[in-house]
Amino acid sequence: MSEQYSRSDQRWEHGPKIAAIGGGTGLSTMLRGLKQYTRNLTAIVTVADDGGGSGMLRQDLGMPPPGDIRHCMEALANAEPIMNQLLTYRFPGGSGSLTGQSFGNLILAALNGITGSFDQAVARMSEVLAITGRVLPVTNENVQLEATFENGKSVVGESKICAFKKEQDCRIVRVRLLPERPPALPETLRAIQEADLILLGPGSLYTSVIPNLLVDGVGEAIRSSDALKVYICNIMTQDGETEGYTVADHVAALLSHGGGPGLVDLCLANSAQVRPGLVERYREEDAAPIVIDRERVEALGVELVERPLASETSDYARHSVARLSAAVMELLAERSIRIAHELGAEETPFRLEE
Numbered sequence: 001m002s003e004q005y006s007r008s009d010q011r012w013e014h015g016p017k018i019a020a021i022g023g024g025t026g027l028s029t030m031l032r033g034l035k036q037y038t039r040n041l042t043a044i045v046t047v048a049d050d051g052g053g054s055g056m057l058r059q060d061l062g063m064p065p066p067g068d069i070r071h072c073m074e075a076l077a078n079a080e081p082i083m084n085q086l087l088t089y090r091f092p093g094g095s096g097s098l099t100g101q102s103f104g105n106l107i108l109a110a111l112n113g114i115t116g117s118f119d120q121a122v123a124r125m126s127e128v129l130a131i132t133g134r135v136l137p138v139t140n141e142n143v144q145l146e147a148t149f150e151n152g153k154s155v156v157g158e159s160k161i162c163a164f165k166k167e168q169d170c171r172i173v174r175v176r177l178l179p180e181r182p183p184a185l186p187e188t189l190r191a192i193q194e195a196d197l198i199l200l201g202p203g204s205l206y207t208s209v210i211p212n213l214l215v216d217g218v219g220e221a222i223r224s225s226d227a228l229k230v231y232i233c234n235i236m237t238q239d240g241e242t243e244g245y246t247v248a249d250h251v252a253a254l255l256s257h258g259g260g261p262g263l264v265d266l267c268l269a270n271s272a273q274v275r276p277g278l279v280e281r282y283r284e285e286d287a288a289p290i291v292i293d294r295e296r297v298e299a300l301g302v303e304l305v306e307r308p309l310a311s312e313t314s315d316y317a318r319h320s321v322a323r324l325s326a327a328v329m330e331l332l333a334e335r336s337i338r339i340a341h342e343l344g345a346e347e348t349p350f351r352l353e354e
Helices: 024-034 052-061 067-076 081-088 103-115 118-129 158-168 186-194 205-213 218-224 247-258 276-284 294-299 321-343
Strands: 018-022 041-045 134-137 144-149 154-156 172-178 197-200 228-232 266-270 303-307
Touching (some): 018 024, 018 186, 018 205, 024 067, 024 205, 024 321, 041 067, 041 186, 052 103, 067 081, 067 103, 081 103, 103 118, 118 134, 134 186, 144 158, 158 205, 172 205, 172 247, 186 218, 197 321, 205 218, 205 247, 228 247, 228 321, 247 266, 247 294, 266 321, 294 303
Parallel strands (some): 041 134, 228 266
Antiparallel strands (some): 144 154, 144 172
């Protein structure tokens, strides 16, 4: 645990309510850090993935994809080591139809059959893993993601977007869910409405973050919230999705899909240099550090904050768990102090340190 918090510490027990919205590796990485600060943490996860083991279960069982959900539960789990090993175990080659499949995905598939709904399956598995906070699918619907490009062509299937974009050699204009505007899980909307802090990202812009905003009620709930709303921008552009994008390009796409002004108060971007060796490796994949264009971001009505967020030890250009979570909590504390000062209050709503 953080030196500031322990499991018996009331600051952790009664910490701020955080709704973290996204999917993929970026969201699960951030959750590992945030669970050190509060137990009132809700991960709201996209269900648009259709590749790998998750895609096979979608096709065979007609259930939402469990992969991103499972990663978030792994990040928040407090179970015995053997349970964590089971959760992350993948069947080796030569295992027939199970080759490459995650045992954690199979547990969720079985629970989905027993409970009759995906959100209840996730809730039951969360109990087994004694996770900190909650993990919620943004919707129970079995949705597909469609991307439309500048040349007017489109493709259906999250796993097909990258290759198709390379073939078209033009930017994504818009993504949408099929069926459109699926109903949000009521608990998802409630978590957003009750949050003190709403986080979007980090993660793949069009395939992990934006799909959540296309679920009925989610964008509206975020825009109407009085919480601090932060978009955490990726460190690098993503091959097959955001080549050539600046920070402002990311923010503009987010606002366009999420209903416009009021969706984001602040954009948090990395100011630390990516190690030279990593830059060269990513350049081979047609990816590069995202250019920060402050004036364009602020012209969109979004405040830009830069912090050194990149990991100094990872073999990839990713956020540091400790740096990112600390930066997010500092921003919330600063806002709380400012609000308390404006109201003439003696104490801030959240005391992050003594």
